[in-house]
Amino acid sequence: MVTVGAMALGKDYATQECSIARALEIVGERWTLLVVRDALYGVRRYNDFLVHLGIPRAVLAARLQTLTAEGILEKRRYQQSPPRDEYVITERGIALWPTLRSLGRWGREHFAEEPVRVFRHADCGTELGPYGECPACGTVVPVADVVMEPGPGLSPDPADPVSRALLAPKRLLEPIETGQV
Amino acid sequence: MVTVGAMALGKDYATQECSIARALEIVGERWTLLVVRDALYGVRRYNDFLVHLGIPRAVLAARLQTLTAEGILEKRRYQQSPPRDEYVITERGIALWPTLRSLGRWGREHFAEEPVRVFRHADCGTELGPYGECPACGTVVPVADVVMEPGPGLSPDPADPVSRALLAPKRLLEPIETGQV
DNA sequence: CACTGAAGGTTCGTTCATTGAACCTATGGG
DNA sequence: CCCATAGGTTCAATGAACGAACCTTCAGTG
Incomplete structure (x- = not known):
């Protein structure tokens, strides 16, 4: 039921x-x-x-x-x-990205010490600004063009394979490789 | 407890x-x-x-x-x-505005017929764009400069005094007047 | 003075959702 | 044959939400 x-x-x-x-x-x-x-x-x-x-x-x-x-x-x-x-x-679902990004930013600014994940514009490597825009290019970056990489706040040796896979920089949406196929 | x-x-x-x-x-x-x-x-x-x-x-x-x-x-x-x-x-709390605005926008675009509330830049009356910016002025509008007014999806005669007070356009953050002081 | 009503709660029994452990089903490999 | 993997379902115990009732303080009114 x-x-x-x-x-x-x-x-x-x-x-x-x-x-x-x-x-x-x-x-x-x-x-x-x-x-x-x-x-x-x-x-x-x-x-x-x-x-x-x-x-x-x-x-x-x-x-x-x-x-x-x-x-x-x-x-x-x-x-x-x-x-x-x-x-x-x-x-x-992808359309929820602005919501999740700004929620995460709020959490980091107000309750976290250091960033856990950093988001960059894939084309130029610039870190995303407060509204999801690329400060260098002056445009809002589509989700598929965002690269996520670990920040200083992330623990270096996580237990589960998904967290381990997320230690390497990767584009959003791109399927993760847990290496156990 | x-x-x-x-x-x-x-x-x-x-x-x-x-x-x-x-x-x-x-x-x-x-x-x-x-x-x-x-x-x-x-x-x-x-x-x-x-x-x-x-x-x-x-x-x-x-x-x-x-x-x-x-x-x-x-x-x-x-x-x-x-x-x-x-x-x-x-x-x-005000810093949660971008999150709430984008969440509301997502809800409206994907699950609602008509907008229930419309947000405008107080200075120029332009409706806010997808990222909370004023398309006319080209800047992100601070919360205190946002005017909220009822949209077509809002019922015209709500039961509670707060909803009634929100029928008139007003700035965000400005205290509501329920008219029962 | 007694009553009434508003504001801002607390208490409490019932219902509903979450939790974590155990179990189930196909299938493929050794 | 046995075991492991992926993707679930079932169930008892716990915890949170619900809604109705109750409580307190004070202001205003007759």
């Missing part, structure tokens, strides 16, 4: 006529935005989400369900036998 | 080295971002949050506690007898 669609939260934000509230009904549940973040970082497989997030399996399954139903992720078979699916972020 | 400070969520996002996760530990709980949104809209009083959000009283009290402890709201006495406090948004 999995609830999908309109009722993302047990009780929705009923009285709210507000697109922020609408958005939060869909991505406001616990873990959901972290799943989307990982999907932007290139995580696609159930087990990779699992080990990277440390999320309970049942909750992950529910979130992937909801995100797929809302068109934020797309479930796609990547091998036939045994049948295996991966979850790939859609345009609608 | 109210928990404050470091443990905003029952179990925090423990394994996450990520400023997005840090941010979500603080503002990721149910209702929290809607309280911040209301504070940006100029809501300051317990009862105004209560009727506008339709939030359970105990939950509102807990969220105001946490947000105050994290320096996002500031509790301030506005009359002595009987003692009455209001919750005013701080710089740290």
Whole structure:
């Protein structure tokens, strides 16, 4: 009995006529935005989400369900036998990048010491400015042209393979290589 | 027995080295971002949050506690007898505006028919662009210079006094007048 | 003086969601 | 045949949210 669609939260934000509230009904549940973040970082497989997030399996399954139903992720078979699916972020999910980027920036500026991840414009290597723009080029950088690399605040030897894969600079959206194919 | 400070969520996002996760530990709980949104809209009083959000009283009290402890709201006495406090948004809370604006934009673009609220640059009346900038002036508009007005998707005759007060155009941060002083 | 009402809460029983451990199903490899 | 991997489901225990009721302080009114 999995609830999908309109009722993302047990009780929705009923009285709210507000697109922020609408958005939060869909991505406001616990873990959901972290799943989307990982999907932007290139995580696609159930087990990779699992080990990277440390999320309970049942909750992950529910979130992937909801995100797929809302068109934020797309479930796609990547091998036939045994049948295996991966979850790939859609345009609608990619459109959450400005929100996640600014939320992360807020967290870093107000509650973290050092940056954990640094985002650069792939074309010129310049670090992104406060609004997701490239200060050198003067344009807002599309997600696919963002390179993510570890910052000084990141621990050098993480336990899970996904975190290890994210130690190397990589473009957003590009699938991660956990090296266990 | 109210928990404050470091443990905003029952179990925090423990394994996450990520400023997005840090941010979500603080503002990721149910209702929290809607309280911040209301504070940006100029809501300051317990009862105004209560009727506008339709939030359970105990939950509102807990969220105001946490947000105050994290320096996002500031509790301030506005009359002595009987003692009455209001919750005013701080710089740290105002810094969440880009996140909330982009989240609201995402919600509207993907899940709403018509805009519920429209944001304009107070100086020139131009509607804000996708990144919170004024397309006419070419600058990012500070929160205090944003005027909010109802859009076509807003119901014309809301029940609660806060929603009624928000029917008129007003600047963000400016305290709302519920007309019941 | 007694009453009423507003503001800003607290308390409490019920319901709902999250958690973590255990289990299940295909399949492929040694 | 046995084990490992990927991707789940099930279940009991815990914790958070809900909503109704209650509480306190004071101002205003008759």
